[in-house]
Amino acid sequence: MNQPLAGITVLDLTQIYNGPYATFMMARAGAEVIKIEPPGGEHLRKRQGAGGAALPFAMLNANKKSITLNLKSEGGLGLLRDLVKQADILVENFAPGVMDKLGIGATALHAINPKLIYASSSGYGKTGPYRDYPAMDLTVQAMSGVMDTTGWPDQPPLKAGPAMCDFSAGVHLYGAVMTALFERERTGRGRVVEVAMMESVYAFLASNLGLFFGSGGDAPNRTGNRHGGLSLSPYNVYPASDGFIAIITNNEQHWLALVKALGHPELAEDARFTTVRERCTNMDAVDDAIAAITRDRSKSEIFDALIAARVPCAPVRTMEEVVNDPHLHARGMLQWIDHPEYGRMVASASPLHFEGTEQPEYRPSPKLGVDTRSVLADKLGLDAARIDALAGAGAI
Numbered sequence: 538m539n540q541p542l543a544g545i546t547v548l549d550l551t552q553i554y555n556g557p558y559a560t561f562m563m564a565r566a567g568a569e570v571i572k573i574e575p576p577g578g579e580h581l582r583k584r585q586g587a588g589g590a591a592l593p594f595a596m597l598n599a600n601k602k603s604i605t606l607n608l609k610s611e612g613g614l615g616l617l618r619d620l621v622k623q624a625d626i627l628v629e630n631f632a633p634g635v636m637d638k639l640g641i642g643a644t645a646l647h648a649i650n651p652k653l654i655y656a657s658s659s660g661y662g663k664t665g666p667y668r669d670y671p672a673m674d675l676t677v678q679a680m681s682g683v684m685d686t687t688g689w690p691d692q693p694p695l696k697a698g699p700a701m702c703d704f705s706a707g708v709h710l711y712g713a714v715m716t717a718l719f720e721r722e723r724t725g726r727g728r729v730v731e732v733a734m735m736e737s738v739y740a741f742l743a744s745n746l747g748l749f750f751g752s753g754g755d756a757p758n759r760t761g762n763r764h765g766g767l768s769l770s771p772y773n774v775y776p777a778s779d780g781f782i783a784i785i786t787n788n789e790q791h792w793l794a795l796v797k798a799l800g801h802p803e804l805a806e807d808a809r810f811t812t813v814r815e816r817c818t819n820m821d822a823v824d825d826a827i828a829a830i831t832r833d834r835s836k837s838e839i840f841d842a843l844i845a846a847r848v849p850c851a852p853v854r855t856m857e858e859v860v861n862d863p864h865l866h867a868r869g870m871l872q873w874i875d876h877p878e879y880g881r882m883v884a885s886a887s888p889l890h891f892e893g894t895e896q897p898e899y900r901p902s903p904k905l906g907v908d909t910r911s912v913l914a915d916k917l918g919l920d921a922a923r924i925d926a927l928a929g930a931g932a933i
């Protein structure tokens with residue numbers, strides 16, 4: 538009971554990335570998360586493609602229980618309603634209106650359990666002109682301005698490498714649920730919360746919005762690896778003899794420390810570079826000067842010198858380097874495991890740390906429906922004969 542969410546029961550009807558990440562963090566915080574999937578499993582279980590396509594499912598569904606319910610059958614719907622009576626939280630990320638069409642929308646479920654926190658997430662939200670548009674991370678990146686601000690000004694827009702809209706929505710969804718859970722402690726009442734993917738990433742555009750409004754809309758939207766607001770310099774990715782290194786100067790102290798650590802203090806005396814305003818005006822010259830110094834040195838040589846001088850920087854690292862990162866492994870965020878279905882893989886913990894509480898034991902993502910019988914017996918008191926009958930009727 539020392540986990541923050543111990544004793545909280547979550548019904549998880551989510552799929553792909555957005556919702557499963559929110560419920561993964563709940564599970565890692567101690568909640569009993571019961572993942573409810575259709576008889577064939579959620580879409581991410583069935584995804585094929587490049588090697589390792591199953592890893593995202595394993596990554597986002599650890600520490601959960603798995604049951605199958607056929608929500609297109611009266612038996613399956615009845616079991617969900619019975620589980621709702623005992624649940625604290627239900628999370629879904631179906632298209633808007635799907636749950637209502639099934640007769641298990643927020644209003645119907647609150648009639649069963651007024652203390653339920655009903656959480657939903659979708660691409661564009663439950664209202665508004667975009668409500669019914671199909672939404673995935675790529676389309677929301679395009680619609681939200683993320684793609685228009687990614688890449689170089691003279692080239693086509695690019696998607697951000699990570700699925701940032703999905704995971705941003707998942708983080709915000711977790712926050713909304715926890716806020717509602719806190720309110721329920723004071724009022725005893727449940728609440729409906731929702732998060733739209735498009736809205737969850739708007740604040741990420743802060744620097745780009747500053748440039749847009751500050752220039753009257755004239756500045757380029759895409760700035761490559763430079764600052765999104767073009768208001769800091771140096772701020773770029775520079776060549777090294779064995780790769781690249783990112784270097785940022787956020788103030789004059791950083792700039793002076795940078796040129797000294799690189800062995801070229803005379804750059805601080807250059808009239809084009811004496812203030813941040815002048816460096817931003819002469820950004821190309823700044824970047825050329827820094828690149829001329831870094832390209833003949835290794836990433837580690839540059840990094841060691843700049844870190845010693847307290848200059849913000851980091852080598853651009855490969856996926857292999859990241860999954861083997863000693864810092865993340867030392868903190869317990871990453872660990873190598875042998876997954877019973879997917880083999881050797883790196884498992885991730887939640888980035889939420891609760892001081893004084895040990896990270897819970899890592900339980901690999903479950904096989905489809907492996908907990909159906911035990912959950913129905915434990916939660917609803919159903920005996921083996923009744924469960925067999927439900928299975929025979931196609932409810933589970």
